[in-house]
Amino acid sequence: MRRSLIGLAFLAGMATTAQAEDTPVLTVYEPDYFTSEWGPGPQIEKGFEAQCGCDLQFVAGDVLSRIMLEGKNTKADVVIGLNTDQTARARKTGLFAPSNEDNSRLTLPIKWTDDTFVPFNWSETAFIYDKTKLKTPPKSFDDLLNAPDDLKIAIQDPRSSVSGLALLLWVKAVYGDKAPEAWAKLKPKVLTVTPGWSESYGLFTDGEVDMVLSYTTSPAYHIIAENDDTKAAAIFPEGHYFMAELVAQLKSSKHPELAQKFMDYVLSDDFQSMIATANWSYPAIIKDGFLPKEFADLPRPAKTIFYSEDEAEALRQPALDEWLAAFR
Known part of the structure; x- marks a missing residue:
């Protein structure tokens, strides 16, 4: 009986390992604050993994500098947290793919026409x-x-x-x-x-x-x-x-379909509805219920x-x- 139990445990462990190896990993470069306990990363990871069948892994650091240093050899599938004043330098790298997102859905105080970098919040x-x-x-x-x-x-x-x-x-x-x-x-x-x-x-x-x-x-x-x-x-x-924070996908992504799915998720109701109290910014798409009253009552310039x-x-x-x- 003991040998049978050991054998079953071994097989179960092998199955778990095989399943883990089959799970695709989506690597997202992000700023240091993003995955802190008060940042939005943990909620985003939980929400996306619930629907992607993948392992979302954040890598913290100076996003733009790291991408520029690594070039085409970057391990990133997606970058999140770039700023509107960084896109010129980021675009010159030639590393980024089209977003394939509909900018007409955005509710920003400015018109956004960029087809590569997508705002996910602003202030x-x-x-x-x-x-x-x-x-x-x-x-x-x-x-x-x-x-x-x-x-x-x-x-x-x-x-x-x-x-x-x-x-x-x-x-x-x-x-x-x-x-x-x-x-x-x-x-x-x-x-x-x-x-x-x-x-x-x-x-x-x-x-x-x-x-x-x-x-x-x-x-x-x-x-x-x-x-x-x-x-x-x-x-x-x-x-x-x-100022807006942006997300973009890499041309060199090993999982382009997952990268696109993440881009889509960023503008989904699930993602946008968490931004106000997860990142303390206005979501890029504001709908009824996305802003707590205290937040909506803040004075605007x-x-x-x-x-x-x-x-x-x-x-x-x-x-x-x-x-x-x-x-x-």
């Missing part, structure tokens, strides 16, 4: 403050620049952070040739420039700075997850810079600022040079 950059600590927040970008120099702000480095780069383009859009003057006024108020968003936001939540560069949707997290309505975005009449990828790429280095000149 606008903003400076976040605590209403209990900053009683008179700036009501415009000019107010921010002309605020007392003892106002303490945290921003992100545009060389390592997509939100930091967005701030460069935001300032350039608002102030044009006078951007260097704007940076000169802002610099005394910047307590620190961090490599990424999380470091800056941690300084803000720890009370070490009065304002932090983040997104208009950031207060939703505090309201919904922490029952804290003291955090707010300063909304400026000059407009706020649009009257003007959305957006550069095409060619415009953003052309401005990136000049804007970075202006910023470096001010912050060296």
